[in-house]
Amino acid sequence: MSNRVPISIQSVESILEENDVKIREIKASVDQYFEETGYRKRACIKTYGCQMNEHDSEKLDAMLMDMGYVMTEKMEDADLIVFNTCCVRENAELKVYGNLGRVKNLKKKNPNLILAVCGCMMQQPHVVEAIKHKYAYVDLVFGTHNLHHFPGLLSEAMHADKTVIEVWDTEGQVIEGLQVNRKKSLKGFVNIMYGCNNFCAYCIVPYTRGRERSRRPEDILEEVATMAAEGTKEIMLLGQNVNSYGKTLKPVIDFADLLERVSEVEGIERIRFMTSHPKDISQKLLELMASNDKICKSLHLPIQAGSNRILKNMNRHYTREQYLDIVDRARALMPDVGISTDIIVGFPGETEADFEETLDIIRRVNYDSAFTYLYSRRTGTPAATLPDQVPEAEKHARIDRLLKVLNPMINARMKSYKDTVFEVLVEGPSKNNPAILMGRTSQSHTVNFPGEASWIGETIQVKITRPKLFSLYGERI
Numbered sequence: 001m002s003n004r005v006p007i008s009i010q011s012v013e014s015i016l017e018e019n020d021v022k023i024r025e026i027k028a029s030v031d032q033y034f035e036e037t038g039y040r041k042r043a044c045i046k047t048y049g050c051q052m053n054e055h056d057s058e059k060l061d062a063m064l065m066d067m068g069y070v071m072t073e074k075m076e077d078a079d080l081i082v083f084n085t086c087c088v089r090e091n092a093e094l095k096v097y098g099n100l101g102r103v104k105n106l107k108k109k110n111p112n113l114i115l116a117v118c119g120c121m122m123q124q125p126h127v128v129e130a131i132k133h134k135y136a137y138v139d140l141v142f143g144t145h146n147l148h149h150f151p152g153l154l155s156e157a158m159h160a161d162k163t164v165i166e167v168w169d170t171e172g173q174v175i176e177g178l179q180v181n182r183k184k185s186l187k188g189f190v191n192i193m194y195g196c197n198n199f200c201a202y203c204i205v206p207y208t209r210g211r212e213r214s215r216r217p218e219d220i221l222e223e224v225a226t227m228a229a230e231g232t233k234e235i236m237l238l239g240q241n242v243n244s245y246g247k248t249l250k251p252v253i254d255f256a257d258l259l260e261r262v263s264e265v266e267g268i269e270r271i272r273f274m275t276s277h278p279k280d281i282s283q284k285l286l287e288l289m290a291s292n293d294k295i296c297k298s299l300h301l302p303i304q305a306g307s308n309r310i311l312k313n314m315n316r317h318y319t320r321e322q323y324l325d326i327v328d329r330a331r332a333l334m335p336d337v338g339i340s341t342d343i344i345v346g347f348p349g350e351t352e353a354d355f356e357e358t359l360d361i362i363r364r365v366n367y368d369s370a371f372t373y374l375y376s377r378r379t380g381t382p383a384a385t386l387p388d389q390v391p392e393a394e395k396h397a398r399i400d401r402l403l404k405v406l407n408p409m410i411n412a413r414m415k416s417y418k419d420t421v422f423e424v425l426v427e428g429p430s431k432n433n434p435a436i437l438m439g440r441t442s443q444s445h446t447v448n449f450p451g452e453a454s455w456i457g458e459t460i461q462v463k464i465t466r467p468k469l470f471s472l473y474g475e476r477i
């Protein structure tokens with residue numbers, strides 16, 4: 001592994017200066033190539049997993065564009081490919097390994113193609129070992145705590161004859177000042193914290209993203225103000241557990257205080273946040289959501305399982321009763337709040353009776369939407385070694401049953417929105433039908449409607465005419 005100076009004794013200024021030098025060096029060579037050949041080199045980033053990763057990719061994207069690369073979606077057209085990986089579920093890992101195999105063929109056609117792999121998967125020593133031995137044609141491997149070193153590492157990899165690897169086990173200080181190339185300028189992600197302290201028994205994130213560190217409110221507000229000045233209207237504040245924001249800061253500040261300060265930034269019209277851990281959500285936050293028009297009436301509140309026994313084994317630190325109480329209090333304050341959740345089916349030891357309790361929670365809460373997952377055994381987490389792993393066939397059978405309860409309820413809820421008028425921020429053409437526009441309600445429902453490009457960026461009133469299972473169709477009024 002590369003032996004760089006640990007971040008704790010390297011100043012942020014010197015990191016940014018070092019980056020500038022390396023970015024300029026790479027840009028000079030990319031520009032020279034363009035002058036000699038008339039061809040501008042292309043870079044492609046493939047992002048797996050959560051919004052944290054998407055946001056990290058926006059930072060990599062900005063660095064690559066500063067280096068003179070043109071971005072492309074197609075790996076086949078690229079001179080440099082970055083896989084920003086996720087290891088929360090086995091499926092995401094398998095996709096990365098599959099794509100690494102595809103790039104081997106591309107490298108045969110273009111031996112100058114550079115391949116970099118980063119993100120959560122790289123924080124696992126067995127993955128780095130696999131890359132060293134089975135995928136030795138990878139040029140660069142770096143971890144989640146090493147993103148800010150990308151220009152220097154890339155420069156090293158461009159001149160090395162073997163894989164350059166830099167993966168720190170532990171997080172350093174929060175690095176401010178990295179540029180971000182935001183994919184959606186109307187809407188933008190803002191990290192408010194990194195890492196997680198919760199150690200849910202099934203989750204690999206605390207091992208790959210490190211302990212919880214909050215960004216200083218001044219830095220967050222400055223970033224939001226800059227984005228607003230550039231035309232961003234909707235902000236998504238990101239953290240693994242936003243409700244514990246600020247606990248590591250001095251003076252201590254809580255998430256509701258931060259949210260209120262973000263809402264005071266001129267030009268910002270809507271604020272969303274995720275993820276809210278039920279154990280840390282405060283009444284103060286719910287009251288602020290209810291009283292502040294800029295904060296969207298949308299609450300993503302992962303339940304994960306409906307049985308207290310399983311919640312305890314998951315190390316979630318709340319009971320089903322406490323969860324239902326939060327839902328009741330949120331709805332009492334905001335009758336129109338949209339509530340979504342995450343559910344894991346087949347956690348080790350989950351019995352038929354436990355699973356029935358998950359179905360019961362679904363019936364009681366009546367969610368607006370839910371992300372449902374089969375439990376995926378992750379090496380290194382406590383749950384991976386628990387006895388009574390649920391057989392795959394049983395997990396599949398349970399999730400099918402769960403969807404038979406969940407989907408009709410979501411469908412009925414969506415149908416109840418017929419003739420309702422929602423305030424919608426117009427985001428742009430619909431993904432599935434570019435001839436119509438799409439936007440989102442405060443509650444996070446996608447709405448499609450006919451309209452003109454000049455409406456993009458406006459907040460308009462839309463009456464729902466045709467509700468569907470996952471989206472709503474309507475007309476501007």
Ligand code: SF4
Binds near residue numbers: 198203204
């Ligand atoms: S709160 Fe739990 S599930 Fe969420 S990132 Fe932290 S450990 Fe993982």
